[in-house]
Amino acid sequence: LGVDPLTQRIKEKEKKWKYKIAVLSGKGGVGKSTVAVNLAAALAKLGYFVGVLDADVHGPNIAKMLGVEKAEILAEKVDDHFEMIPPTADFMGQVTPIKVMSMGMMVPEDQPIIWRGALVTKALKQLLGDVKWGELDFMIIDFPPGTGDQILTVVQTIQLDAAIVVTTPQEVALLDTGKAVNMMKQMEVPYIAVVENMSYLICPHCGNKIDLFGEGGGEKLAQKEGVDFLGKVPIDLKAREASDLGIPIVLYEDTLAAKAFMEITQRFV
Ligand code: ADP
Numbered sequence: 709l710g711v712d713p714l715t716q717r718i719k720e721k722e723k724k725w726k727y728k729i730a731v732l733s734g735k736g737g738v739g740k741s742t743v744a745v746n747l748a749a750a751l752a753k754l755g756y757f758v759g760v761l762d763a764d765v766h767g768p769n770i771a772k773m774l775g776v777e778k779a780e781i782l783a784e785k786v787d788d789h790f791e792m793i794p795p796t797a798d799f800m801g802q803v804t805p806i807k808v809m810s811m812g813m814m815v816p817e818d819q820p821i822i823w824r825g826a827l828v829t830k831a832l833k834q835l836l837g838d839v840k841w842g843e844l845d846f847m848i849i850d851f852p853p854g855t856g857d858q859i860l861t862v863v864q865t866i867q868l869d870a871a872i873v874v875t876t877p878q879e880v881a882l883l884d885t886g887k888a889v890n891m892m893k894q895m896e897v898p899y900i901a902v903v904e905n906m907s908y909l910i911c912p913h914c915g916n917k918i919d920l921f922g923e924g925g926g927e928k929l930a931q932k933e934g935v936d937f938l939g940k941v942p943i944d945l946k947a948r949e950a951s952d953l954g955i956p957i958v959l960y961e962d963t964l965a966a967k968a969f970m971e972i973t974q975r976f977v
Contacts, residue, residue: 713789715865718837722866725759725847730862730871730897734884736853739905739941740874742951743969744850745773747872749956750973752803756845759794761835762810763862764852765828771810775799775954781813784840792839799959809839829861836865854884855891863895870899872938872976876906877925885926889933902930903972907940910964938975941968 711719722728731747733740741764748760762770771777779795795813796805811831841847849868851859862868871892875885885902892900904926909918920943930937944965947957957966 714833714837718833718865721837721841724842725844727845727869728847728849728866730849730851730859730868730892731874732851732859732871732888732892733853733874733881734855734886734888735881738853738874738876738881740853741769741773741850742947742957743872743874743903743905743941744848745770745951746956746958746966746969747973747976748774748806748846748848749799749803750958750970751846751848751977752798752806753958753970754973754977755804756977757804757843759807759841759844759847760809761847761849762808763832763835763849763858765811765831765858766852768811770850771795771808771813772954773951773956774806774808776808777810777813777954779813786840789838794839794841799955802959807841807844809835811835828858832858832861833865836862855887859891863897868895868897870901870976871897872901872903873935874903874905875926875929876921877904877919877923878921879925881921882925882929885929886933889929889935893933899936900933901936901938901976902926902933903938904940906943909943912945939968939972941965941972 731744748758752758762768774797776795782793783790794807794809798805873888875881927937942964946963947965950957950960958969
C-alpha cells in the first residue's frame with residue numbers, strides 16, 4: 709500500500725539475497741572500491757554467488773576493476789517493465805560468476821555524471837530493482853565516499869546485514885571514518901567492521917616495513933567505536949597493476965595484499 713512498483717520489486721528481489729553488505733569510507737582514495745572487488749572476488753573464489761552494485765555515481769570504477777566495463781547490457785521485458793541482465797566476471801572460470809552492475813556501464817566514460825537528487829535516487833533504485841540479480845549469497849554495495857544521500861537512499865530501501873568501513877591509518881582519514889561508522893550505527897546496521905588499507909609498505913629493495921600513513925590507526929578506531937577490526941592490507945604495487953588490468957589482486961598473484969584480503973574475507977564469512 710502506497711509503495712511504488714519499483715520499491716515493491718526491490719523488496720521482492722531483496723528476499724533472494726542472503727547477505728547484503730555495504731562497503732563505505734569516510735573519504736575518497738582510501739581503497740574502498742579495491743576492498744569491495746577483492747571481497748567479492750574472494751567470496752566467489754570460495755564458491756559463493758556474489759553480486760556487486762557500484763552505487764558510486766560520481767566516480768564509478770567497479771566495472772573496470774572487474775574487467776566488464778565494455779560489456780553490453782541486455783534488457784528483458786518482465787511483465788510491464790524492462791529488467792537489465794547484469795554482465796558477469798568469472799576470470800576464465802576461476803570463480804563463481806560475479807554479477808556486476810555499475811553506473812559506469814550506463815554512462816559513457818567521457819561524460820561526467822552530473823545527475824542530482826531525484827535522478828540519482830531513481831538510478832540507484834533501478835540498479836536494485838530493475839536488474840535480474842537472481843539468487844545471491846552476497847550482495848556487495850560499493851557506496852560513494854562520505855555520508856551522503858545515496859547511502860541514505862539504499863539504507864532506507866533495503867535491510868543491510870553488514871557495513872565494512874575502509875580507512876587508511878592516517879589521522880584525517882580516521883576522523884571521517886568515525887563519521888561513517890557512526891552513520892551505520894544510527895542506521896542500526898547489525899554488523900559493522902573496519903578494514904585498514906594501505907597500512908604499510910614493504911620496501912622492494914631492503915625488505916623493511918614502512919608505515920607510510922602511521923601505525924595502528926584503524927584498529928584503534930575500531931576499538932574506540934566498539935566495532936570489529938577485520939585486518940590490515942599493505943600497499944602493494946601488484947594490486948595497482950592488477951586493478952588497472954581489471955583483475956582483483958586475490959585472483960592475480962599471491963602477494964601480501966592478496967593474502968590479507970583472503971584472510972579478511974575468511975574472518976568475515
Ligand atoms: P576509493 O574507492 O576509496 O576511492 P580505490 O579503491 O579506487 O579507492 O583506490 C584508489 C587507488 O589506490 C587505485 O588506483 C587503487 O588501485 C589503489 N590502491 C588501493 N588499495 C591499494 C593497495 N593496498 N595497494 C596499492 N594500491 C592500492
